[in-house]
Amino acid sequence: xxxxxxxxxxxxxxxxxxxxxxxxxxxxxxxxxxxxxxxxxxxxxxxxxxxxxxxxxxxxxxxxxxxxxxxxxxxxxxxxxxxxxxxxxxxxxxxxxxxxxxxxxxxxxxxxxxxxxxxxxxxxxxxxxxxxxxxxxxxxxxxxxxxxxxxxxxxxxxxxxxxxxxxxxxxxxxxxxxxxxxxxxxxxxxxxxxxxxxxxxxxxxxxxxxxxxxxxxxxxxxxxxxxxxxxxxxxxxxxxxxxxxxxxxxxxxxxxxxxxxxxxxxxxxxxxxxxxxxxxxxxxxxxxxxxxxxxxxxxxxxxxxxxxxxxxxxxxxxxxxxxxxxxxxxxxxxxxxxxxxxxxxxxxxxxxxxxxxxxxxxxxxxxxxxxxxxxxxxxxxxxxxxxxxxxxxxxxxxxxxxxxxxxxxxxxxxxxxxxxxxxxxxxxxxxxxxxxxxxxxxxxxxxxxxxxxxxxxxxxxxxxxxxxxxxxxxxxxxxxxxxxxxxxxxxxxxxxxxxxxxxxxxxxxxxxxxxxxxxxxxxxxxxxxxxxxxxxxxxxxxxxxxxxxxxxxxxxxxxxxxxxxxxxxxxxxxxxxxxxxxxxxxxxxxxxxxx
Ligand SMILES: [Zn+2]
Ligand SMILES: [Zn+2]
Ligand SMILES: [Zn+2]
Numbered sequence: 001x002x003x004x005x006x007x008x009x010x011x012x013x014x015x016x017x018x019x020x021x022x023x024x025x026x027x028x029x030x031x032x033x034x035x036x037x038x039x040x041x042x043x044x045x046x047x048x049x050x051x052x053x054x055x056x057x058x059x060x061x062x063x064x065x066x067x068x069x070x071x072x073x074x075x076x077x078x079x080x081x082x083x084x085x086x087x088x089x090x091x092x093x094x095x096x097x098x099x100x101x102x103x104x105x106x107x108x109x110x111x112x113x114x115x116x117x118x119x120x121x122x123x124x125x126x127x128x129x130x131x132x133x134x135x136x137x138x139x140x141x142x143x144x145x146x147x148x149x150x151x152x153x154x155x156x157x158x159x160x161x162x163x164x165x166x167x168x169x170x171x172x173x174x175x176x177x178x179x180x181x182x183x184x185x186x187x188x189x190x191x192x193x194x195x196x197x198x199x200x201x202x203x204x205x206x207x208x209x210x211x212x213x214x215x216x217x218x219x220x221x222x223x224x225x226x227x228x229x230x231x232x233x234x235x236x237x238x239x240x241x242x243x244x245x246x247x248x249x250x251x252x253x254x255x256x257x258x259x260x261x262x263x264x265x266x267x268x269x270x271x272x273x274x275x276x277x278x279x280x281x282x283x284x285x286x287x288x289x290x291x292x293x294x295x296x297x298x299x300x301x302x303x304x305x306x307x308x309x310x311x312x313x314x315x316x317x318x319x320x321x322x323x324x325x326x327x328x329x330x331x332x333x334x335x336x337x338x339x340x341x342x343x344x345x346x347x348x349x350x351x352x353x354x355x356x357x358x359x360x361x362x363x364x365x366x367x368x369x370x371x372x373x374x375x376x377x378x379x380x381x382x383x384x385x386x387x388x389x390x391x392x393x394x395x396x397x398x399x400x401x402x403x404x405x406x407x408x409x410x411x412x413x414x415x416x417x418x419x420x421x422x423x424x425x426x427x428x429x430x431x432x433x434x435x436x437x438x439x440x441x442x443x444x445x446x447x448x449x450x451x452x453x454x455x456x457x458x459x460x461x462x463x464x465x466x467x468x469x470x471x472x473x474x475x476x477x478x479x480x481x482x483x484x485x486x487x488x489x490x491x492x493x494x495x496x497x498x499x500x501x502x503x504x505x506x507x508x509x510x511x512x513x514x515x516x517x518x519x520x521x522x523x524x525x526x527x528x529x530x531x532x533x534x535x536x537x538x539x540x541x542x543x544x545x546x547x548x549x550x551x552x553x554x555x556x557x558x559x560x561x562x563x564x565x566x567x568x569x570x571x572x573x574x575x576x577x578x579x580x581x582x583x584x585x586x587x588x589x590x591x592x593x594x595x
Contacts, residue, residue, distance in 0.1 A: 002070060002071060002072070002073040002074065002075065002076060002077055003067070003070045003071050003073075003077060003078075003079070003099060004076045004077070004078055004099060005078055005099040005100050005128060005129055005130040005170075006046060006078045006080060006099070006100040006130040006132070006170060006171055006228070007130050007170055008076065009044045009046065009076050009078055010170070010171055010203075010204040010227045010228055011204070012044070013044075013204065013227040013228070014204040014225065014227040017222065017223065017280075018222065018227075018278065018279050018280045019207070019218075019222045019226050019227055019228060019229045019278040019279070019280075020043075020044055020045065020046055020227065020228050020229070020278065020279075021045060021046070021229055021231055021271070021274045021275050021278050022045075022046035022047075022048045022080060022082075022206075022228050022229065022230045022231065023045065023046070023047060023048060023231050023232075023235055023271055023274075024048045024049070024050055024053075024082060024230070024231065024232035024235050024236075025047050025048065025049065025053075025235065026053055026235065026236070026239065027053075028065055028066075028069070029239075029260055029263065029264050029267070030235060030239055030267050031047055031066055031069050032069055032264065033264045033265075033267035033268040033271060034047060034235075034267070034268070034271045035047070035069055035070065035073050035075075035077060036268055037267075037268040037269075037271035037272045037275065038073075038075050038077070038271070038275060039073060039074045039075055040272065041272060041275050041276065041279070041281075042074075042075060043075060043275050043279050044075050044076040044077070045075060045076075045077055045078075045271075045275070046077070046078045046079075046080050046100070046228065047066070047070065047077060047078070047079050047080065048080045048081075048082040048230065048232075049062065049066075049079070049080070049081055049082060049098075050082050050083065050232070051081070051082070051083065051084050051085075051086070051089065054081065054093065059092055059093060059096045060096055063079075063096045063097045063098070066079060067079075067097060078099050078100045078130070079097075079098050079099050079100065080098065080099070080100040080101065080102065080132070081093045081098050081100070081101040081102060082102055082230070082232075083102055083104045083134075084101060084102060084103055084104060085103075085104050085105070085107070087103070087116050087119060087120060090103050090120055091120070091123055094123060094124055094127055094129050095127075098129065099128075099129055099130070100129060100130040100131070100132070100170075101120065101124060101129060101130075101131055101132070102131070102132035102133070102134065102171075102173075103116060103117050103120040103131060103132075103133060104134045105117055105133070105134070106134040106135055106136060106175070110135075110159055110162070110163070113133075113135070113163070114162070114163055114166045114167055117131070117133045117163075117167040117169060118166060118167050118168075121167055121168055121169060130170035130171065131167075131169050131170055131171075132169060132170065132171040132172070132173060132206060132228075133163065133167055133169035133171075133172055133173070134172075134173040134174075134175075134208070135155045135159055135160055135163050135172070135173070135174050135175065136154060136155030136156070136159070136174055136175030154175055154176055154190050154193055155174040155175045155176070155193075155197070157193065157196055157197060157200070160172075160174050160197050160200065160201070161200055164200070164201055164202060164203070168202075169203060170203050170204075171203055171204050171205070171206050171227075171228060172197075172201055172203050172204070172205055172206060173205070173206040173207070173208050174193075174194070174197050174205065176189055176190045176191075176193055176194045176197075189213075189217060189221070189348070189350065191220055191221070191224060191347075191350050194221060194224050194225070194226075195224045195225065198224055198225030199225075201225075204225070204227035204228060205225050205226050205227060205228075206226070206227070206228040206229075206230065207221055207226040207228065207229045207230065208230050209230075214313065214314065214349075215277070215314060216312075216313035216314040216315065216316055216349065216350060217313070217349070217350050218277070218278070219280075219283065219315075219316030220313075220316055220318070220350035221350075222278065222280065223289070223316060223318075229274075229278050231274055234270055234274065235267065235270070235271075237270075238266050238267045238269070238270035239263060239266070239267055241266070242262060242263035242265075242266035242267065243259065243263055245262075245266075246258075246259050246262045246263065247259070283316075284315070285316070286315045286316065286317055286573070286574065286575025286576070286578075287575055287576055287577065287578065288522065288556060288575050288576075288577065288578030288579055288580060289316070289317055289318040289319070289575065289578070289580060289581040289584075290317070290318055290319040290320075290556075290578050290579045290580065290581055290583070290584045291312070291317060291319070291320045291321070291556070291557050291558050291560065291574050291575050291576075291577070291578040292319075292320075292321040292323070292354070292356075292371065292373070292484070292520075292555050292556060292557040292578060292579065293321060293323050293358070293371060293486060293520065293523075293555075293556075293557020293558060293559050293560075293577075293578075294308055294320050294321060294322055294323060294557065294558065294559075294560040294574060295322075295323065295324050295325065295358075295559070295560065295561045295562075296308050296322060296324055296562075297422065298322075298324040298327050298329075298330060298428070299324035299325040299326070299327055299358075299428070299430045299432075300325060300430035300431075300432035300433055300436075300561060301324070301560070301561040301562050302420070302561060302562035302563070302565040302566060303560075303562035303565075304333070304334070305322060305330055305333040305342060306333050306334065306335055306345070307562070308320065308322065308560070308562070308574070309333075309342075309345065309346045309349055309351055309353060310349065311562075311574055312346075312349075312351045312574050312575075313346075313349035313350055313351050315573075315574055315575055316350075317351055317574060317575050318350075318351070318352065318581045318584070319351070319352045319353075319354065319581070319584055319594070320351060320352075320353055320354070320574065321353075321354040321355075321356045321371070321373055321557065322342075322353055322354070322355055322356060323356040323357060323358040323371045323373075323557070324357065324358065325357075325358050325359075325360065325430050325432075326357065326358070326359060326360060326386070326389045326390070326393065326430075327357065327386070327427075327428065328357065328377050328382070328383070328386055329355030329356060329357060329377055330342055330355070331343075331355070331377075333345060342355070343355075352594060354373050354374065354593065354594065355373075355377065356371055356372055356373040356374075356375075357371070357372050357375075357377075357386075358370070358371050358486060359371075359372065359389075359467060359472045360466050361466050361467055361468060361469040361472055362466055362468065362469055362495070362497060363463055363464070363465055363466045364463070364495070364496040364497070364499075365491065365492060365495040365496065365497065366455055366490075366491075366492065367487065367490040367491050367492075367529075368466075368469055368491055368495075368507075369485075369486040369487065369490075370469055370472045370473070370476075370483050370484065370485060370486065371483070371484045371485075371486050371520070371555075371557075372472065372475070372476040372481050372482065372483050372484075373481055373482055373484070373593050374480065374481040374482055374592070374593025374594075375475075375476055375479040375480055375481030376479045376480050376481075377479075379478075379479040379480075381475060381478055381479060382475060382479050385467060385471075385472075385475055388467075389466070389467065390427040392464045392465040392466075393427075393429065393431075393464060394426045394427060394429065395464070396462050396463065396464035396465075397416070397429050397431060397434065397462075397464075398413055399462045400431070400434055400454070400460075400462045401413055401416060401434060403459075403460060403462055404434070404438070404460065407459070407460065409438060409441070409443045411434060411437050411438070411441070415437060416429055416433055416434060416437065417429065419433045419436065419437065431451075432447060432451075432561075434450070435447040435448070435450035435451045435454075436450075436566060438450035438453075439567075440566075446567065446569060446570070447566075447567075448528060448529045448570075451529055452529060469485075469511055469514075470510070470511065470514040473511065473514045473515050473516055474514070474515070476517075477515060481593065482517040482518065482552075482553070482589055482590075482593055483515075483516055483517050483518070484516075484517060484518035484519065484520060484553060484555045485508065485511060485516055485518070485519045485520060486520045486523070486557070486559075487520055487523045487525070487528070487530075487559070488504070488508060488519060488520065488543065489523075489525060489530055489532055489534070489539055490525075490528065490529065490530055491504050491507070492504065495507055497510075505546075508547075512547075512550050512551060516551055517551060517552050517553055517589055518551050518552060518553025518554065518555040518589070519543060519547050519551050519553070519554065519555065520543075520555045520556060520557060521539065521540045521543035521544055521547075521554045521555065521556055522536075522540050522555075522556030522557070522577040522578055522579065523536070523539070523556065523557065523558075523559065523577050524536070524558055524559055524572045524576055524577050525539060526570075527570035527571070527572050528559070528570075536577075540556075552587070552588070552589040553587055553589050553590060554579070554583075555579060556577050556578040556579040557577055557578055558572050558573060558574055558575065558576040558577045558578060559572060559577075560572050560573065560574045560576075
């Protein structure tokens, strides 16, 4: 049967981690448009009626024309009463044939809300009608309440637990905050709270007040368990704007049927856009929700830290590590001209940012890179190490530009300092900038060819004094952090350490002995200088097999540099490589530094 209550619709959504659109219809035309839109996409739908709309038609009258539309539908449809604050009226609608109701006692004291909701649930059960409950003020949605900044905007977990166990509602809308947070105009959602409530809730969660949320925010909330999303404003806009547009385009016409047909099409289009979005059928999912290796303009990446966070948010990423080369991570970043706390900004976008550093180690070996995370970057030990590295870098990179110029590939230090039109200090110069310039000036085809040219020709190679890997592991631990070996397969198979030749595997063993915490398995080898025979997946399997018992973290990261701004070749994307959010959460070492 197509006319159902919300239970089976939302149970499937929750199980399969998508959300169902609940559209506030206002008349026959909008109801018909919504159902047809859902049918064409073969997706279930919830038609919602506001109390105002029901009262305008009359309870019995409205159901008399609404029910036939739903009973003939080719998908499951529930008819749901939205935000009813009146117990008696809610019961009247149950009597009249609504298959689902929301009793909204969120403005009442908790116990009163619970008592009324319980009464509705007991009544509704006799008719196999489902009930949605709400807790905590959702700022700006219910227009007659005013909640001050940071006050009452989030439901309390303890209250939620009591409410859920007492009322046994079928769907639950907890307030998770849309109040102004740290930044004026920025939406402050408490994703952690939402996730915790979901894991404590026997029933699916509902999202109210989604206007103004970005796609990424919706993705994160759906990932965290939102199974029903209410859409009201968009229906009103599509309907009224459709009428205005039609009349503007046909000012002399007085043809109601044509007008209706046009408006209906507009409403249907809007409904389908939302259904496609919430059902996630259009979603470009990142391969991994956690990416522990990304670069920004603070080293050789092309996205600013803010751009990287926004990008990660739009993709629905959960965690990213900002691991710029050999520079101390930012704690403040620029957002709309104001310096704001980086992790707090990311939180408003639904992304957890882990500040880190990717250290290049071992003077005589290439690509021995260690990613440190969770350190106290204000510690003198780490600052001193940073200073030493910066000095040696400036020295050798200047030398490299001079060598290249002598060899017929002119590059000036000034070009390096102003690369990409962004002036930078000598201490912020990365070697990759020189390789990028070589490619852009046409000396080589790609930056990695430039890198290989310099690496493989002794005349071009200018070696800089790099820290020893074991010293970086020690440094990470002394400053409260962890240390992960990046892209092990970019390290040469035989390397010279302390004038001794050893194999890559032996070298990694020595790092493990020195306390290495993790090793990167999932990495974009196919888009870098890796020329080995193994595929990306074969490397992942091999590293897991060799090191799962030896290190605490089998890590992963894309080594994102926002390549797309520089080239159309081998573009790495955030989340292309990484680890799953489940692995991240369940890994003791990672969750310790994520706090
Ligand atoms: Zn880089
Ligand atoms: Zn690296
Ligand atoms: Zn890197």
